[in-house]
Amino acid sequence: MSIDESTAARVAKLARIKVEPDALPALAQEFNTILGFIEQLGEVNVDGVEPMTSVTPQTLRRRADVVNDGDQQAAVLRNAPDAREGFFAVPKVVE
């Protein structure tokens, strides 16, 4: 499996990271180096082996269905780059 520039561009887009076009060849090359390393996993016989979901045998705990926190609008917004009138502010999303 070899990654070309258009695949690298697609991955960058999916990851929501802006990559300048002139940086794509080097990025594709890096991906190929790392994926080449990962390809070794193809040597392992994994027939009948379930993908691990939890490293220790456990099931997720449930908590009581009650409100136990909240009413912290100021604290929630305190680190926002742009907060107005009690909301996070972002560029226009809907035309």
Next chain:
Amino acid sequence: MTDLNKLGLAEARDLLRRGETTSQELTQACLTAIEGAGPLNAFVHHTPELALERARAADARLKSDKDAPAMCGMPIGIKDLFCTKGVPSQAGSRILEGFVPEYESTVSQNLADAGAVMLGKLNMDEFAMGSSNETSIYGNAVNPWRRGNDETALTPGGSSGGSAAAVAADLCLAATGTDTGGSIRQPAAFTGTVGIKPTYGRCSRWGVVAFASSLDQAGPMTKSVRDAAIMLETMCSFDPKDSTSADLPVPNFEAALTGDMRGKKIGIPKEYRMDGMPDEIEKLWAEGTAMLKGAGAEIVDISLPHTKYALPAYYVIAPAEASSNLARYDGVRYGHRAKMDAGDGITEMYEKTRAEGFGPEVQRRVMIGTYVLSAGFYDAYYNRARRVRALIKKDFDDVFAAGVDCILTPATPSAAFGLGEMVDADPIQMYLNDVFTVTVNLAGLPGIAVPTGTDKNGLPLGLQLIGRPWEEADLLSSAYALEREAGFVAKADKWW
């Protein structure tokens, strides 16, 4: 009393209990040491006033409470990955510039509740992704150790490089670290300090900036195994706020430090004898084996057949989880937001923010993770890696089922290398630093690095002991025996 900053936790605790020093004196000694250690770049957010305030409170508590916790009054450093209320917590990243948490991580809260004194936040690789502390937005942390009289600046390892440097240079009595693939144990080995990663689930991950949630664990970095036992006990707790936190009693780890190896079986895994392994590492390992044998342990050769596939599996699973975890850095709720150009919409805001906010290694891993999770590749990469992970864990399960108590391996494939030496290497070369440690994260096991010798340049080298799940107490006791037999007491000569 002079040089109080050079004490370990156990010695300082004993002095405090005998009334021979105060937390304020200990704290002041550390603050002075930190002020004089700028070139190490270990502390990146300083909180001297908060420290002295907590030290005063600890002194009052020690005076009124004969049973104050062992950590009461202990000046420590906290890795920048832990969210600390009212104190900047950036995970070494530009994208969290200016972020001041409104809450405290459970681990740092446990330490604070026990009366520990936070001196400040410690340097680290960005989002804990790195093995040399060179991906940090704060610049490199520097190892206090040098190759004899050679002035080449060496890495303290990573990602907990600031923690390792600070403990090795006596800027604090101990520090917190975190370990996703070796980020506590490799820096400990590079700096002649002790670092333990407990069993997955022992320390709450709540409030610790997430890298790879199924692998991340916090742990202490200390000057001795006894100190590691003391601090780990305080850091561990069942926490309903972390759904993977273990609801198990936390033993008194220090009380378990008998160092009695009689009747214990130590496994030596043949797959850890890597091609091209330096003679010094080979020798260190053989010496460590002989030490444990001399202490009464039975040595057995074991096989962990899937070891070779641990690093490639890790470099699928960790980036996959990172790409998901780091999706939250979008410039909306906290941290950096890029300046936008006319006509930019929300997608451009995300893309520019993340391009500016994440460094190259983080971008690389997020994109690799995105790729292995993407439609068409999920099964071939991600699911296959999780299957291999199950086999890696089974290797350990089988060995423990056969009666092995602990496994002895090298901690790192080399001593600390020079900062900048790996710049031109491809990323895989840097990833190989974690070749001996990463299996332990994949299997969720406890592992500890103990300094046991030096290389030809006088740099510290460490061995790793791997224990059964939840048996940190037994692991620490074996590590205590190894530490005692090795008698490693060397310290870096002060040049900074």
